Amino acid sequence: MGMEAVMALLEATPDTPACVVSLSGNKSVRLPLMECVQVTKEVQKAMDEKRFDEAIQLRGRSFENNWSIYKLLAHQKLSKEKVRW
Known part of the structure; x- marks a missing residue:
């Protein structure tokens, strides 16, 4: 993600919209900042x-x-039996 962020900076012009570098699966992607802000607001509203x-x-x-x-994992019951290592 760091390399993608550097590439985004190097490729940017004064007219390039701000972006967020994120992961999609195992690939770095650039997402429009304002879309990310909107989704964050939608998450908060839903909460x-x-x-x-x-x-x-x-x-x-x-x-x-x-x-x-x-x-x-949070709702697993621990065994009462002691485990020997």
Whole structure:
């Protein structure tokens, strides 16, 4: 992502819209800053209105996957049996 950010700076002109460098899968991508700001506002509105599933979807696929993993691991019951190493 750092290299993509440097490339974005080197390629920018005074008319180039501001961007955010992010990951999509395993690739660095440039996203328009103002679109990212709008999505952030939509996430906050969904949270304020307790539309949590929508807020999670707005955050993107990686966030959804991380949330699923967290829920899976956070609710595991520990075995009462002692484990010997």
